[in-house]
């Protein structure tokens with residue numbers, strides 16, 4: 394039986410609600426800094442969202458994420474109770490199966506394959522920015538970040554661009570609709586739409602990821618139709634909004650840090666090197682794992698079925714690993730650079746990280762090539778949310 398509140402020692406209790414705390418809507422990062430980064434405890438238990446642990450030290454978080462046998466990845470989510478939907482492949486697959494899926498998927502996401510997507514990304518970034526920049530003032534998330542990242546995703550999977558509004562609504566609803574029923578409904582909408590997409594690709598193959606998944610073969614093994622469907626479902630959830638979210642945090646950072654803006658504007662060759670530091674400072678996924686059996690973890694008793702949340706933003710501000718973690722420093726040592734948890738860690742580390750980094754870099758390069766100054770219309774107008782994936786909901790900016 395999972396841990397009950399009454400069994401948790403007072404010293405480990407926290408009242409922080411990582412989904413609905415009102416401060417998260419004002420500024421998710423600021424709230425996590427106050428509530429968790431400045432809390433010296435490495436492990437706490439909160440009764441909110443079905444009750445779960447929060448592991449906030451970088452080292453312990455990495456230990457959890459790297460031990461897939463002891464800490465499983467089904468079901469993903471806070472609260473972790475969306476069991477009615479199909480398992481997300483490969484994220485929620487058991488260890489042995491997961492290795493097979495990764496082997497099959499790696500060729501599609503390796504750096505050379507991603508290089509071929511870059512021209513399309515450059516074209517779309519230029520087109521979107523050239524359309525919106527002359528207006529001088531706009532919502533960066535909705536007018537730039539989402540149209541670019543969703544536009545690329547839609548091309549990569551051969552989806553219908555005219556249904557972008559449905560995709561935004563299903564994805565947001567899947568994570569954050571007010572009731573569990575609505576969340577499940579959004580999940581079903583995604584699932585049935587993508588099943589049609591996969592069937593269409595079987596009938597007439599295209600030059601995109603769905604057809605690659607249907608074709609991919611490693612050592613004589615191929616993916617079944619159901620497996621391709623489940624992978625597309627995860628790709629939809631994992632990539633449709635993540636790049637846009639990262640870009641919106643980065644642009645808010647640049648608007649607040651004029652010295653950094655000026656330095657990247659003066660020398661755009663530094664942009665590529667700054668991407669990992671931006672990712673570290675703005676990691677936004679609150680990763681979770683399910684404890685497979687009763688186990689003692691660094692002096693704390695976890696029970697089978699416990700949900701253990703590792704907030705990547707918090708572990709990436711751990712000063713035992715990152716010197717002066719609240720300061721942007723793109724010259725960090727290679728050891729520090731490779732440690733951030735923006736893409737997770739261990740067996741499930743983001744397989745799309747090369748795509749994500751390429752897209753972030755391309756959009757920043759296109760932005761710096763066109764913009765001389767950038768500021769927030771007002772700090773108060775920027776609002777956000779907590780939950781499994783934190784983010785900003787709107788970010789009005791002014792540019793010249």
Ligand code: HEM
Pocket residue numbers: 466469482483484485495627628631632635636639677678680681734735736737738740741742743744745746748749
């Ligand atoms: C800035 C953008 C992105 C961020 C911050 C991000 C973050 C993450 C994180 C933290 C995980 C690990 C989840 C866990 O262990 O529970 C993950 C997994 C994954 N991501 Fe990403 N991601 C991004 C973009 C993408 C893109 C663009 C794609 C696809 C093109 C993608 C595909 C995946 C897949 C398939 C997994 C599951 C890997 C596995 O289970 O082996 N991600 N991502």
